[in-house]
Amino acid sequence: MTTTNAPLPTYQAKDYKSELKPIWCPGCGDFGVVQAIYRALAAIGRPPHEIAFVSGIGCSSRIPGYTTAYGFNSVHGRALPIAQGIKVASPELLVLVAGGDGDGFSIGGGHVAHAVRRNTDITYIVMDNQIYGLTKGQLSPTSPKGLHTVTSEYGSLEEAVNPLLYVLAYGANFVAQGTPADMAGLAEVIEAAIRFPGFSFVNVQSPCVTFGEDDQQVKNHRATMQSLAKLGHDPTDRLAAMGLAQKYGKELHTGVFYKNPDPPPTMNALIKERQQVLSEKAPPRSRIFDRFLQT
Amino acid sequence: MTDKTRSIDLANISLRDALDLAVLVEEEAKDRYEEFADQMELHHNPEAARFFRFMLAIEAKHESRLAERRRGLFGDEPRSVKREMIFDIEAPEYDEVRANMTVRQALGASLQAETKAFEFFEAAAGMVQMKDVQDIFTELREEEREHQALVRQEIARLPPEGPARDDDDEIVAL
């Protein structure tokens, strides 16, 4: 026997690939990300019609269209509220959210904290290229300080947002990072994020070959990335995760930063619980109409 | 090495699974060349597209030859090695291409892919226990060596190049 005892997937990666051909620039990091997503979904094995994939606007936000899942390429920065609504209304669906660093941490930044604290069981994949790709190379919230772009001719004066620290600080229970320079590792963290019961966050360093910096390209990742597992990091240690997350922008750590070993109840579980409590107190259906007549 | 496969115990791989792996390696490369050719056509680079279509045809030929051999030896026995278990063994990496790449650069991407595959089969041959599997991996390694030589020959035959197209500012996505 060649393989491990893991059950073989019923669905193959190609079952999640749509007919639509990506129009990203050749070389874009997002090509690797979508491949990793196909593989992670194959490993999970849910049929495409049981998956809802929501995105905002941006090059990276085109990703739902390249899958066979139900897709909603929605409004810039608003993917998270839409995805949470979908999950609450249809708990049986597997809900994925994807978008860029601009979509997630600029215009949509306010939603991230609430998605984390609500702990709806969705997986948020950010394709972090430190630039606005679709609109042709403006500064993004994760652009490093000093970066020269069309909107910062003399160099940016602002510190970069740290997406990893941001979600950890709000109490996210699953936080990971990957890069298309390590496809196997990326597919693995996306799969682990999807399997995690609750809000999960994967920051993917997905280079923009057209407007990104030379030292942020996949080749550079290959040379500099460090696996958290190989560094001996304990992913159940939130403080250690926060310490490592502070190196964002300086070092490229891949793998799981934090995974709560005792995941708290998800929003859907709490809603169900509340519904049960309230339904026990609720008057019988036949008497509901009487209430209106009393007033 | 390990980052190229997942859930495959190369040291103890059977002949049937080794052949299936070899077929999938060619299939993965073929699909990648098709994607690259599509990308180049979309970005108005017919020369690079033509080259990638040429490579796609070669990989398709290798794939069907290996698949035939597998069928001859093992018929319709189910496959336990899946495409999801391999990662860019002979497929050129996504970041090797650019919209404005020249044919020389496209050949360079192929050479790198053939070199990667050579290294993979060489390492695999050194790892396996069974003689017949070792023979297959050694044979595949040698094929990759031949492909490298062919690509190098093609590169040498190319006329000197002018500057690459400067279309970095082309609108890529709306």
Ligand SMILES: Cc1ncc(C[n+]2csc(CCOP(=O)(O)OP(=O)(O)O)c2C)c(N)n1
């Ligand atoms: C409400 C609104 N504001 C601004 C825009 C213009 N816009 C489109 S995409 C984008 C940012 C893209 O950057 P990012 O989200 O990082 O994605 P990328 O293209 O880099 O993948 C902006 C500002 C818009 N479409 N809608």
Ligand code: SF4
């Ligand atoms: S502009 Fe950048 S992010 Fe957008 S498709 Fe091109 S390389 Fe990718």
